[in-house]
Amino acid sequence: MRKVIYLYTKLAPKKHTIILCTGNKNKLKEFIQIMGDQFHIDSEPVDLPELQGPPLQIAKEKALLAYEKMGKACVTEDTSLCFNALNGMPGPYVKWFLDAAGPEGLSKMLDGFEDKTGYAQCILSYMGPELKEPLQFVGQTQGVIVRPRGPRNFGWDPIFQPDGYTDTYAEMDKDVKNKISHRLKAIQKFIDHFLVN
Numbered sequence: 228m229r230k231v232i233y234l235y236t237k238l239a240p241k242k243h244t245i246i247l248c249t250g251n252k253n254k255l256k257e258f259i260q261i262m263g264d265q266f267h268i269d270s271e272p273v274d275l276p277e278l279q280g281p282p283l284q285i286a287k288e289k290a291l292l293a294y295e296k297m298g299k300a301c302v303t304e305d306t307s308l309c310f311n312a313l314n315g316m317p318g319p320y321v322k323w324f325l326d327a328a329g330p331e332g333l334s335k336m337l338d339g340f341e342d343k344t345g346y347a348q349c350i351l352s353y354m355g356p357e358l359k360e361p362l363q364f365v366g367q368t369q370g371v372i373v374r375p376r377g378p379r380n381f382g383w384d385p386i387f388q389p390d391g392y393t394d395t396y397a398e399m400d401k402d403v404k405n406k407i408s409h410r411l412k413a414i415q416k417f418i419d420h421f422l423v424n
């Protein structure tokens with residue numbers, strides 16, 4: 228039976244706590260929904276600068292900055308929404324596109340293209356005192372970019388319709404999103420890594 232968790236034993240033997248550094252309440256909520264029964268999630272609402280570069284590099288720098296700020300083991304997460312017609316853009320910069328153009332404007336960016344496919348990507352990074360570099364876990368969910376449908380309370384959820392579904396992330400039940408999401412897949416890899424059989 229999988230039971231001992233390296234992270235617990237090494238770093239937080241009693242509380243089984245993960246510190247998630249994020250300024251995004253919706254991310255935190257999903258983390259708790261996905262892994263709350265296995266870990267206690269403490270969040271630190273730090274606003275971390277995000278550099279430019281390939282997604283893994285951005286996520287790595289973010290993790291190092293969070294670790295520097297916290298002075299203890301912590302987890303960060305960087306999420307991208309990538310359009311295939313644009314070779315992966317806006318990707319890690321989607322937040323700025325969303326702020327500037329909203330979900331509507333973001334979906335309209337693909338109007339001139341036949342290819343509406345894209346993918347959601349979560350890069351979960353863990354940095355702790357025992358490491359030289361952050362460990363990174365990548366989760367991707369493929370889908371298509373559509374005009375906004377559903378509640379607008381979480382980022383680009385209204386314009387992302389995962390493959391095999393007729394609902395957008397925003398329209399589907401949270402339980403359904405959390406079973407197929409980019410975030411779930413990254414968290415699963417993270418948990419698998421730290422589980423000792």
Ligand SMILES: O=c1nc[nH]c2c1ncn2[C@H]1C[C@H](O)[C@@H](COP(=O)(O)OP(=O)(O)OP(=O)(O)O)O1
Pocket residue numbers: 248249250251254273274275277304305306307321322323325381382383384396410
């Ligand atoms: O599952 C998601 N469904 C829809 N939208 C999402 C999701 N996950 C992140 N998002 C949004 C938030 C931000 O506009 C951008 C990612 O930017 P990203 O830097 O990773 O997030 P953030 O700045 O809000 O929080 P953090 O403090 O963890 O960096 O996509």
Ligand SMILES: [Mg+2]
Pocket residue numbers: 277322
């Ligand atoms: Mg951010």
